[in-house]
Amino acid sequence: MSKSAGRGIQSIEVGNRLLVALMRSGSPMMLRDLAQEAGISAAQAHAYLASFRRTELVEQEPASGRYILGPAVNRLASARMATFDPMSNINARAPDFAHSLGVMLALLVWGPVAPTVYRVHDSSQSVNSNLRPGTTFNLLNSAAGRIFGAFDASPAVAERLARELAGATAKGEEAAFDSAIAEIRKSGYAMMIESPVPGLASIAAPVLRDGDCILVAMIIGPRAAMEVQGAGSPTEALLDFTRGA
Template structure:
């Protein structure tokens, strides 16, 4: 792409090259970061350096800079490296620009007001299954879920949605439980993620039938029925079906 001058460029300045060479040190640091991002788990310095084909001391310097900027986190106890909080912030910023987020947020807000429970939108980011929008009811009982919160694949309804419908499914859940969740069209938990709190999560699919995100209702057990056939579950499934339909997916194509 040609470089266009702006108002701050000096008139008659030497034109910039059409294919700039770039900054090698930056590219090396980003290559190391990309390696860490694809690990899917915390990783040690020696292993990262080996995979990058980089001297251990050199990799350490790059990682130190990434840690200082928040892109990488190093565990104080194990010394292992993993993605840092800046990755989550970047993922949330990117996701917020996508049209389907606005569509899902509108449905989540409608559910929150209709049922009087907290409703959230979650998506898979490099940091994990993440709450990208949280809608609280004007009336009813709200549950404090922070935007950016991460969900466990085993104990949370949101995580179970991703463990069940991801491609391939996660072995974090037993196959029998995944089959049960699929047959219901949603995942439920009753006090497993937080005592006294129920949650129901359902999937949203893209035009190819791939899991795109989840909508989850969260509320006190006294205010949110966790029955897969109850009114909240039916309303949640219907909302997710509307979003999936808007994305070009219809259940009849399964």
């Protein structure tokens, strides 16, 4: 903390280290590992986590006893997304956009370890997808993930991509991804057919500020309707939506 930030409360900063450790992990953590990551004793960590559980910032898995971030974190994140401009602008326009186009619209940010949905707007038509806030996507095989791969140069995205490529089974996966990313940077959008659900297609585009990808908008609808190109197409409508954010 810089001196100009003023006097703070040490216990809050220690508790924050526990929450940051859970955020970075992306998976449930044991008490001893959390304590080590935060630089405190297990007894201290347990006391903090007991309070965090009461305030729903943290949950504990019944079977394993491991700790995960709780629902209060989602509520805080949603409140931030609703008020931070230009996210407040795009959030306000999103319901009408999804309804008029007849698609499901998901808004995503880069979460602790992957592209993460923070808001979903249902369409005026039924779209058979169980997409919900908190859903994550990979980089290699999702429209939203490829947008982050194309427009987000942060180390977190590079690390995620390296892990996915290391676990890829298809030959030439990296070359295919690089080729797709080059095309996405030219066109400004990514499309995936039969993804995330058979019979559907998804199209994603970035919302950029000063060259940074601050969020991704992804629409999902019937494949036949989504593959239409040209003026008035879902792709053009999505690009207008994101560029007007």
